[in-house]
Amino acid sequence: MSSSPLLADLVEALRCLPGVGAKTAQRMAFHVLERDRAGARRLAERLAAAVERIGNCTRCRTFSEEPLCALCASSTRERSLLCVVETPVDQLAIEQATGYRGQYFVLLGRISPLDGLGPKELGLDLLAQRLAEGEVQELIVATNPTVEGEATAHMLAQLARAAGVRASRLAHGVPLGGELEFIDRGTLAHAFGGRQVL
Amino acid sequence: MSSSPLLADLVEALRCLPGVGAKTAQRMAFHVLERDRAGARRLAERLAAAVERIGNCTRCRTFSEEPLCALCASSTRERSLLCVVETPVDQLAIEQATGYRGQYFVLLGRISPLDGLGPKELGLDLLAQRLAEGEVQELIVATNPTVEGEATAHMLAQLARAAGVRASRLAHGVPLGGELEFIDRGTLAHAFGGRQVL
Ligand SMILES: [Zn+2]
Ligand SMILES: [Zn+2]
Numbered sequence: 269m270s271s272s273p274l275l276a277d278l279v280e281a282l283r284c285l286p287g288v289g290a291k292t293a294q295r296m297a298f299h300v301l302e303r304d305r306a307g308a309r310r311l312a313e314r315l316a317a318a319v320e321r322i323g324n325c326t327r328c329r330t331f332s333e334e335p336l337c338a339l340c341a342s343s344t345r346e347r348s349l350l351c352v353v354e355t356p357v358d359q360l361a362i363e364q365a366t367g368y369r370g371q372y373f374v375l376l377g378r379i380s381p382l383d384g385l386g387p388k389e390l391g392l393d394l395l396a397q398r399l400a401e402g403e404v405q406e407l408i409v410a411t412n413p414t415v416e417g418e419a420t421a422h423m424l425a426q427l428a429r430a431a432g433v434r435a436s437r438l439a440h441g442v443p444l445g446g447e448l449e450f451i452d453r454g455t456l457a458h459a460f461g462g463r464q465v466l
Numbered sequence: 467m468s469s470s471p472l473l474a475d476l477v478e479a480l481r482c483l484p485g486v487g488a489k490t491a492q493r494m495a496f497h498v499l500e501r502d503r504a505g506a507r508r509l510a511e512r513l514a515a516a517v518e519r520i521g522n523c524t525r526c527r528t529f530s531e532e533p534l535c536a537l538c539a540s541s542t543r544e545r546s547l548l549c550v551v552e553t554p555v556d557q558l559a560i561e562q563a564t565g566y567r568g569q570y571f572v573l574l575g576r577i578s579p580l581d582g583l584g585p586k587e588l589g590l591d592l593l594a595q596r597l598a599e600g601e602v603q604e605l606i607v608a609t610n611p612t613v614e615g616e617a618t619a620h621m622l623a624q625l626a627r628a629a630g631v632r633a634s635r636l637a638h639g640v641p642l643g644g645e646l647e648f649i650d651r652g653t654l655a656h657a658f659g660g661r662q663v664l
Binding site: 315 | 470471476478480482483493497498499500506508514517520529530553554558
């Protein structure tokens with residue numbers, strides 16, 4: 269909008285959000301300016317706080333503003349079960365869909381040499397260390413059923429074998445090529461319950 | 467996400483954006499935290515600046531960070547033509563689609579008694595004052611072709627008549643029930659060029 273450089277800046281900045289193109293960004297900017305300045309102010313504060321203070325749990329790598337996330341710090345979660353997921357979104361999907369009461373390890377990605385994502389970037393050294401502690405008896409591999417997710421699962425199975433820990437994989441039922449976060453809860457719960465030994 | 471109250475706060479705050487539900491907000495929050503913290507920081511700053519510093523032009527009511535917007539301050543825009551639109555988005559659509567070189571007046575709404583929007587809220591006193599200045603020779607009514615937009619157009623035509631100013635309306639071609647901002651440029655340019663005397 270030629271009449272306001274600040275407005276043009278805002279429209280441009282909104283495009284950092286996934287799925288937001290030029291037209292949508294414009295509508296968003298006009299909407300908050302016209303109808304929800306309080307909401308926009310709150311969003312600005314919370315974005316700044318989140319970016320500033322949310323890091324990763326030192327034990328499971330999920331998003332956390334404390335060195336140890338609430339789930340890792342909890343005394344009520346089963347310590348013999350460790351579920352490995354690609355992202356915090358996948359972790360959340362499993363939490364919401366299943367009755368799982370064990371712990372998690374979040375890779376923050378999947379094996380992808382072209383993107384520079386190897387064992388180191390996925391924190392596999394931290395995971396190996398965790399398995400070496402001896403508490404984990406089953407490693408539940410919940411990577412996505414994509415080519416890269418399967419390659420990651422293979423690597424995780426090797427890691428488990430090396431540590432003498434049983435590894436399992438979510439049951440078939442998760443559609444091939446699908447992403448966990450888009451699967452309905454029922455399917456995900458079913459696949460989780462019927463997980464197979466790797 | 468139970469592991470981070472700040473993250474839950476961010477997800478909640480993102481819902482102030484139009485068309486953003488719980489699931490989308492979650493994806494947006496995770497996306498920026500995982501992949502674009504710099505973008506999120508910039509968005510936070512620009513949102514805050516926009517909300518803080520963007521007001522309305524004292525002459526045409528469009529968004530502006532100065533008392534007088536760039537378009538109203540411009541010496542190259544035709545002062546005998548005044549186009550009345552409902553929102554800054556509609557103004558932008560006309561600027562981008564047509565070769566219009568006159569000025570604008572932005573109602574920031576349309577007549578809607580149920581929403582408490584009457585002549586006063588739409589700045590019609592300011593518009594009457596503008597017409598009384600004597601420079602405007604044609605008032606181009608570009609409200610949306612909805613029931614409320616037509617009621618608004620009717621009121622604007624009365625205002626123009628009282629001031630002895632010719633009023634015109636965008637030509638048919640704008641689909642009934644449609645919103646200006648969603649119309650393709652060609653149709654809008656055609657309708658603008660073929661505007662009719664009210
Ligand atoms: Zn943790
Ligand atoms: Zn202006």
